[in-house]
Amino acid sequence: xxxxxxxxxxxxxxxxxxxxxxTPALVLDRDRMDRNVARLSAIAARHDVILRPHLKxxxxxxxxxxxxxxxxxxxxxxxxxxxxxxxxxxxxxxxxYAVGLDPAKVPRALAIAAxxxxxxxxxxxxxxxxxxxxxxxxxxxxxAAFIEIDCDGHRGGLSPGDPLLIVTAxxxxxxxxxxxxxxxxxxxxxGLSDPDALAAAAEGERxxxxxxxxxxxxxxxxxxxxxxxxxxxxxxxxxxxGITEVRAGVFMFFDLVMAGIGVCDIDDLAxxxxxxxxxxxxxxxxxxxxxxxxxxSRDRGTARQDVDQGYGLVCDLHGRVIPDLIVDQANQEHxxxxxxxxxxxxxxxLPIGTRLRILPNHACATGAQHDAxxxxxxxxxxxxxxxxxxxxx
Amino acid sequence: xxxxxxxxxxxxxxxxxxxxxxTPALVLDRDRMDRNVARLSAIAARHDVILRPHLKxxxxxxxxxxxxxxxxxxxxxxxxxxxxxxxxxxxxxxxxYAVGLDPAKVPRALAIAAxxxxxxxxxxxxxxxxxxxxxxxxxxxxxAAFIEIDCDGHRGGLSPGDPLLIVTAxxxxxxxxxxxxxxxxxxxxxGLSDPDALAAAAEGERxxxxxxxxxxxxxxxxxxxxxxxxxxxxxxxxxxxGITEVRAGVFMFFDLVMAGIGVCDIDDLAxxxxxxxxxxxxxxxxxxxxxxxxxxSRDRGTARQDVDQGYGLVCDLHGRVIPDLIVDQANQEHxxxxxxxxxxxxxxxLPIGTRLRILPNHACATGAQHDAxxxxxxxxxxxxxxxxxxxxx
Numbered sequence: 028x029x030x031x032x033x034x035x036x037x038x039x040x041x042x043x044x045x046x047x048x049x050t051p052a053l054v055l056d057r058d059r060m061d062r063n064v065a066r067l068s069a070i071a072a073r074h075d076v077i078l079r080p081h082l083k084x085x086x087x088x089x090x091x092x093x094x095x096x097x098x099x100x101x102x103x104x105x106x107x108x109x110x111x112x113x114x115x116x117x118x119x120x121x122x123x124y125a126v127g128l129d130p131a132k133v134p135r136a137l138a139i140a141a142x143x144x145x146x147x148x149x150x151x152x153x154x155x156x157x158x159x160x161x162x163x164x165x166x167x168x169x170x171a172a173f174i175e176i177d178c179d180g181h182r183g184g185l186s187p188g189d190p191l192l193i194v195t196a197x198x199x200x201x202x203x204x205x206x207x208x209x210x211x212x213x214x215x216x217x218g219l220s221d222p223d224a225l226a227a228a229a230e231g232e233r234x235x236x237x238x239x240x241x242x243x244x245x246x247x248x249x250x251x252x253x254x255x256x257x258x259x260x261x262x263x264x265x266x267x268x269g270i271t272e273v274r275a276g277v278f279m280f281f282d283l284v285m286a287g288i289g290v291c292d293i294d295d296l297a298x299x300x301x302x303x304x305x306x307x308x309x310x311x312x313x314x315x316x317x318x319x320x321x322x323x324s325r326d327r328g329t330a331r332q333d334v335d336q337g338y339g340l341v342c343d344l345h346g347r348v349i350p351d352l353i354v355d356q357a358n359q360e361h362x363x364x365x366x367x368x369x370x371x372x373x374x375x376x377l378p379i380g381t382r383l384r385i386l387p388n389h390a391c392a393t394g395a396q397h398d399a400x401x402x403x404x405x406x407x408x409x410x411x412x413x414x415x416x417x418x419x420x
Numbered sequence: 421x422x423x424x425x426x427x428x429x430x431x432x433x434x435x436x437x438x439x440x441x442x443t444p445a446l447v448l449d450r451d452r453m454d455r456n457v458a459r460l461s462a463i464a465a466r467h468d469v470i471l472r473p474h475l476k477x478x479x480x481x482x483x484x485x486x487x488x489x490x491x492x493x494x495x496x497x498x499x500x501x502x503x504x505x506x507x508x509x510x511x512x513x514x515x516x517y518a519v520g521l522d523p524a525k526v527p528r529a530l531a532i533a534a535x536x537x538x539x540x541x542x543x544x545x546x547x548x549x550x551x552x553x554x555x556x557x558x559x560x561x562x563x564a565a566f567i568e569i570d571c572d573g574h575r576g577g578l579s580p581g582d583p584l585l586i587v588t589a590x591x592x593x594x595x596x597x598x599x600x601x602x603x604x605x606x607x608x609x610x611g612l613s614d615p616d617a618l619a620a621a622a623e624g625e626r627x628x629x630x631x632x633x634x635x636x637x638x639x640x641x642x643x644x645x646x647x648x649x650x651x652x653x654x655x656x657x658x659x660x661x662g663i664t665e666v667r668a669g670v671f672m673f674f675d676l677v678m679a680g681i682g683v684c685d686i687d688d689l690a691x692x693x694x695x696x697x698x699x700x701x702x703x704x705x706x707x708x709x710x711x712x713x714x715x716x717s718r719d720r721g722t723a724r725q726d727v728d729q730g731y732g733l734v735c736d737l738h739g740r741v742i743p744d745l746i747v748d749q750a751n752q753e754h755x756x757x758x759x760x761x762x763x764x765x766x767x768x769x770l771p772i773g774t775r776l777r778i779l780p781n782h783a784c785a786t787g788a789q790h791d792a793x794x795x796x797x798x799x800x801x802x803x804x805x806x807x808x809x810x811x812x813x
Contacts, residue, residue: 050522051813083752105714105753126753127698129443129710130773151699154772182754183699183708272527305520306544306576315576317522321498322813325785358607359476359784360498360519361575379547380523384730391752392718395789398812419791420444420714 043401045344045408046382050303051322053397054158054384055414056346057093058405059297060246060279064094067261067278073266079103079123079254081276084391087400088117089414090279095119103274107135112417114144123147125210125274127175127183130158140168147207150374151175151185153198159203171207172199173254174243178235179228181214187238196248208252209239212274216259220333222289224231229264232256237269244305262290280390283340287332293340293348297386300339302362304377312374314364318385320357324392338362339385344386345406349375428725432721435766438801439775440736443696444715446790447777449739450486451798452690453672457487460671467660472496472516472647474669477784480793481510482807483671483672490513496667500528505810507537514649516540518603518667520568520576523551533561540600540645544568544578546591553595564600565592566647567636571628574607574622589641601645602632603668609652611661613681613726616695622657625649655683673783676733680725686741691775693732693786694794695755697770705767707757711778713750717785731755732778738799739777742768747778 045054064080066128071078082091083105091102091113100121113119120143124136128150139146148170150156156172163169176197177184187239199206213232219225232255240250255267256274258281267273280298281291300322306315320338329336338354341364351370356363362385366374377383387393400414438447457473464471476498483611484495484506493514506512513536517529521543532539541563543549544622549565556562567588570577578585591600606625612618625648633643648660649667651674660666673691674684693715699708713731722729731747734757744763749756755778759767770776780786793807 047524049525049528049813068630126710127708129696129698131440131696132442135442149422152772155698158773177701180704182756183701184752303522303524305548307523308570308576311573315520317519320785323790325720325782327718327720328715351643356573379545389718392713395714420442 030384042409042411044410045301045403047161047249048301048401048410050301050382052317052401053394053399054299054301054403055280055400056297057402059295060090061093063278063291063295063297064282067275070262071273074264076267076270077101077272079272079274080279081105081125081274082109082113083275084394085279086394086416086418087414088113089412090400091119092118102271103276105332106420107132107139108420109411109417110139110144110146114139114142121145123149123173123210125149127151128155128159130155133158136170137162137166137168140170141166147171147173149175149210151183151195153191153195156195156198156202156204160204163202163204169204171205172240173207173210173252176209176211176235176239178211178232179215181212184211187235187242192239192242193246196243196246200248203406206243206248206250207284208250208254208271209236209243210254211236213255213257213260214258217284217288218331219259219398221291222263225259225288226265227261229260230266232260233264233267233270258285259288259290276285277390280394282390283336283386283388284328284332287334293386296386298390298393299342299346299386302383302385304379304381304383308377314374314377316354316362316364316383317360318354318362319360322396323354323357323362323387324389324396325357325384326387326389326392328388336388339387342386344382344384344408348386380394425700435802435804437803438694438796441694441794441803443775444711445694445695445794446787446792447692447694448673448793448795449690449798450795452688453483454486456671456684456688456690458676460655460668463655464666467606467657469660469663470494470665472665472667473672474498474518474667475502475506476494477669477787478672479787479809479811480807481506482805483793484510484512485657494665496669499813500525500532501813502810503532503537503539507532507535510637514538516542516566516603518542521548521552523548526551526555529563530555530559530561534559540564540566541578542566542568542603544576544588546584546588548736549588549591549595549597553597555594558596564598566603566645567632569602569604569628569632571604571625572606572608574605577604578632580628580635580705585632585635586639589636589639590800593641599636599641599643601643601647601664602629602636603647604629606650606653609650610677610681611724612652615656615682618652618656618681619658622653623659625653626657626660626663629694651678652681652683673787675723675783676729676781677725680722682725686779689779691783691786692735692739694778695776695778697772697774697776699772705758707770709755709757709776709794710745710753711747711755713727714752715789716747716750716755716778716780717782718750719780719782719785721781729781732780735777735779737777741779
């Protein structure tokens with residue numbers, strides 16, 4: 028559904044520009060995204076592992092095509108609706124659904140598999156394995172299952188040494204469900220910022236996954252895929268021996284949280300929210316913009332980092348950061364822009380009607396507030412394409 | 421676009437039920453919503469003021485029809501896209517756009533007016549008044565303008581005594597733009613919980629609006645509408661003499677923030693997110709559900725209240741609160757459910773596949789994460805209708 032908004036040969040240029048686009052709007056710098064993808068692809072190649080991007084961040088087939096132009100993947104998704112969308116719109120066929128399986132969703136997962144998609148699901152209990160095996164018995168196609176491993180106490184998954192690991196694998200085997208392998212996610216790495224600590228988190232992820240795989244293999248189970256990943260650990264891993272694939276999502280766009288962790292620089296951030304100044308309160312040194320939490324999301328992920336960026340860091344129309352200017356408060360359709368507390372700088376003069384761009388705390392959350400990307404190239408302010416975003420479950 | 425999912429005469433009952441609906445899903449208890457609407461309508465009638473509901477919360481023409489079945493309003497909106505949607509889908513014609521006017525949006529506002537909508541806009545500067553007057557000169561229809569008044573330093577607006585009030589009104593008059601009146605919003609009332617303090621906030625709102633109107637009238641301007649409102653002040657106002665209309669939005673659904681303020685009881689909350697248990701971590705007393713921040717939003721509005729509800733308070737399938745059980749953490753598609761810190765109660769046994777309903781912190785933010793409401797009546801778990809939600813700008 029990529030809608031190219033101009034063709035160079037089509038006569039006078041009538042590109043929409045960031046100066047005229049209705050605000051608020053989600054703007055994607057394609058050059059930065061391509062550079063971010065190339066960087067992690069090179070890291071994966073150097074470690075000789077497969078990169079399986081998590082498309083829960085982009086949720087866009089046009090963005091996915093910048094990595095895999097014609098399918099089939101490998102990709103990761105966070106909902107079955109994403110799996111259906113990427114299969115239908117982009118021909119993706121190698122898809123891992125990396126959220127613990129709800130037994131009631133098994134028929135839908137099997138229907139996706141029956142449509143020709145190699146859909147792998149994720150589980151960490153005998154109950155889920157049993158539900159999958161039971162439904163798979165009479166299905167035309169079956170989903171292989173990952174057993175989720177807990178490497179850092181962040182969320183779900185079995186500890187690598189948990190005896191339930193073997194019980195769960197046995198239940199899968201009894202139900203005729205292929206074991207895809209083991210999958211883990213070092214979610215706690217989001218709370219780190221020291222390179223050595225990040226490298227240690229990556230090593231913890233690797234060791235947890237390999238230990239679990241070893242336990243399964245010792246018990247006689249094939250465990251073909253060893254899948255690890257989070258954007259921070261994917262970039263800071265020093266050793267991926269034994270790992271077959273790495274998953275990461277937010278790396279495509281990056282965001283202020285990732286910059287605070289040290290995974291990227293501010294000028295790697297590919298996503299901004301275009302906004303317009305709609306008011307000012309001189310006595311409070313406030314500027315009001317038309318991007319509130321509806322356009323930015325309520326995510327305050329930098330609040331726990333060394334540099335709290337409020338609801339986002341403010342740039343001019345060309346994406347150049349205005350030092351210390353942040354969105355300090357957000358109502359539904361109003362952002363309150365001020366200088367960061369303690370800044371020695373004066374509030375710049377930004378009259379009503381001025382256009383600004385806001386770098387988000389969390390690209391996944393901010394993206395989710397919008398239905399489309401307005402795509403620009405490099406420092407340009409011409410919109411060269413509109414890319415779709417899907418949502419829902 | 422109301423899609424009635426059953427007709428009683430259509431044979432065997434095949435209603436979707438909350439037991440089988442794919443999760444996560446947004447569930448609306450229509451009886452509770454009707455009761456909340458009736459309550460504030462009665463308050464407005466007692467004060468002899470018009471209730472102009474703010475539809476930025478519901479964003480649904482089917483929900484609006486429960487108040488005004490056939491239009492024309494009065495309603496309030498937070499985006500021009502809402503104005504267009506309610507005009508097109510529901511025949512609403514008396515619409516106030518209560519966010520400060522971006523000069524670049526003037527042509528679109530005038531186009532809505534030209535389509536037969538009495539669209540009133542909001543501004544608080546000479547620059548906005550000038551832009552509106554200039555564009556209105558050659559337009560087939562003009563928008564009347566409210567001057568926004570600041571009653572509590574919460575966001576935008578002119579102080580009632582600001583000399584710019586008269587300058588702005590003069591600029592409107594010079595441009596041939598009718599003055600709709602004055603409009604204010606006691607946003608700081610969201611931080612209160614004492615009934616007397618809330619009544620005082622309502623009185624502050626009234627006095628600010630009346631003072632501004634008086635200043636305008638003294639200077640020779642007609643000021644027909646005196647518009648105040650926020651859900652807390654609308655419910656706690658003791659005197660609305662001189663006020664012509666009250667605006668409120670979240671009152672239709674209520675939420676945990678409003679319950680924390682004391683505007684409503686927990687069993688007034690009309691909105692929940694239906695979710696399914698997808699995992700458990702016995703050693704952490706965690707239950708994992710398939711409603712993360714994508715389904716709940718990142719809103720943590722109760723964090724600053726006496727009772728911090730995490731990302732939401734957990735109920736059983738029938739909407740009965742499970743005491744002390746909250747969503748403590750939220751990832752994109754995972755909620756981590758635990759007992760509230762300090763609770764003496766034990767974590768209930770909720771096996772994988774169990775269905776729960778989560779009461780949200782902030783109905784506006786949680787609603788915005790979904791494309792539709794699944795409507796139930798009272799304590800029933802049958803889905804009697806699916807109502808649309810609009811989004812975007």
